[in-house]
Amino acid sequence: MSRIDDFEAFMAVVEHGSLTAAARRLNRSLQSISRSLATLEESVGVELVQRTTRRSTPSEAGAAFFHRIKPAIDEINDARLQAANQRSEPSGILRVSAPVLFGPDFVVPVIADYMQMYPRVEVELQLSDGFVDLGAEGLDLAIRIGNLPDSSLRARRLGALRRVVFGSPSYFERRGRPTHPFELSKHSCIVRTSDQRPGEWMFQIEGKPRAVKVAGSFRSNLMAPIYAAAAHGLGLGYSPLWQIRHSVDDGRLEVVLSEFEPVPVPMHAVWPEGRSSSAKVRAFLDMLPSRPEFKNL
Secondary structure, X not given: OOOHHHHHHHHHHHHHOOHHHHHHHHOOOHHHHHHHHHHHHHHHOOOOEEEOOOOEEEOHHHHHHHHHHHHXXXXXXXXXXXXXXXXXXXXXXXXXXXXXXXXXXXXXXXXXXXXXXXXXXXXXXXEOOOOOOHHHHOOOEEEEEOOOOOOOOEEEEEEEEXXXXXXOHHHHHHHOOOOOHHHHHHOOEOEEOOOOOOOEEEEEEOOEEEEEEOOOOOEEOOHHHHHHHHHOOOOEEEEEHHHHHHHHHOOOOEEEOHHHOOOOEEEEEEEOOOHHHOHHHHHHHHXXXXXXXXXXX
16 A cells, blocks of 8 residues: 555656656655655556656656546645644735736725734735736735636636626617627627727527627727726627626616626636645635625626
8 A cells, every 4th residue: 555655756756857856855865755656656556657867757657647646645735734734823924916807896805804804914915917927926826717727836716707798778778688699780889999809709609609790889998988888878898797796786787698608717716836734825715715705706
């Protein structure tokens, strides 16, 4: 039966490219790493790492094995660190990144409750719509909207964000409500000129993603004037629901074509591997999934 140390040795060899580098990473002797790897290979009955004098690379079976066990080993290590730090009160500076518009309305309320609960923690919030390098910026975690690229970061899904078509009650009284995306050609649509493909809105039609061309007499490069124009009856807009939630709730804007909405955009919290062992980070991560701010977005 292999020990957890054997799995960790194997993972370190794969991640760092050699037994010597793995030994340095784990603060173990080269002989100890070699024994762990041999024990694990004997246990599973297949060569996991192909060794040369200069480099060690995973075999095909080893690469598949690595990707299967890594999440489990990460969870075990997090659990061990969490147990060791269970009595640690969060303290210090928590550095968080969030999208520019999303952060103030949805992340700051979480931070406010978090700081009341843990008064020994200071929080620094950095707003950016780009996927910033957490290590280079000294950040503990980030809230990210969109599909995540492959990386060494750990991630926790927080929810998904709807993209909707909306207009004002006065517009619908004059022009009627579209019942299908193809009817948008008969409506005045407000185009954001800074989009990657201006004048194309995405929908899910008959189970497949479909781009529908739209046009209108008012355009803008930013969303704020588009929301204002839609509220004043100049046409239909298209955006993430969370950005217009307040206007929908107070009746200034209404959502249409809900049954044709594209697949929602995922939202995650991401953090560097091992950072969740910090009491301040772990406590913040634990607060996020249950927050009402992240529901019905």
